[in-house]
């Protein structure tokens with residue numbers, strides 16, 4: 047069945063592939079970017095301007111969206127970015143901006159859509175969280191915090207929206223090759239005590255990006271959730287995801303030791 051689907055951050059990475067695949071499958075896709083003029087006419091689906099870190103952009107986006115469409119079935123909250131750096135060395139301002147976009151921006155955009163979904167008594171919200179919303183790793187504390195916050199928020203919201211036939215799910219990818227590493231804001235440190243660890247962790251993070259798999263499994267999972275009548279809440283994706291999660295739950299010290307061993311082994 048043809049659905050109308052909004053994909054935030056459809057200019058790059060997962061969002062671009064998800065939007066393209068949904069369009070190719072016959073759905074009516076609306077993508078967003080902070081710079082839609084770069085993509086309008088070059089990609090086969092409609093692009094609207096949206097910056098989820100900017101309240102006025104979110105508000106005017108909502109008005110424009112509903113003046114242009116008469117149906118919306120699925121919201122895919124994909125837009126986001128990554129701040130890397132050791133927690134103590136990362137400024138609170140950088141950390142705040144990370145949560146402002148990844149958490150608050152996603153919540154505010156969802157709030158623009160919810161009245162419409164309630165009115166039509168159906169809808170589906172699929173948010174791209176991260177495995178880092180379920181586990182922690184060094185060098186990504188604020189990113190991990192933003193994704194943990196999304197987990198808690200949407201887990202609660204799912205209960206509240208059940209009565210309106212609005213489904214809520216979160217997809218939690220491991221590391222996959224997109225432009226997220228190139229687009230990351232990298233906080234560089236100055237605290238002497240961290241010098242050796244900082245170098246190791248930077249090399250570890252780079253190696254994780256270099257060795258990451260292609261993004262297709264995430265696209266496949268999102269499409270599956272789009273088509274499911276009664277989707278689950280949580281969809282971890284990627285090689286080793288279930289081992290990580292099980293280890294964390296039943297053998298935390300082993301999980302932690304394995305991560306630190308990998309970091310320490312990085313040259």
Ligand SMILES: NC(=O)c1ccc[n+]([C@@H]2O[C@H](COP(=O)([O-])OP(=O)(O)OC[C@H]3O[C@@H](n4cnc5c(N)ncnc54)[C@H](OP(=O)(O)O)[C@@H]3O)[C@@H](O)[C@H]2O)c1
Nearest residue numbers: 055057058059060079080097098125126221222224225226
């Ligand atoms: N790649 C991974 O390994 C991985 C793993 C787990 C989760 N994720 C999550 O997957 C989602 C997509 O990331 P990606 O890996 O595909 O990265 P990407 O290639 O860098 O794409 C990020 C997308 O988000 C949009 N965006 C960034 N900041 C925005 C803002 N303030 N307002 C509106 N749009 C914004 C960008 O659009 P414009 O620049 O055109 O505005 C772009 O389309 C993110 O939520 C990310 O946290 C990625």
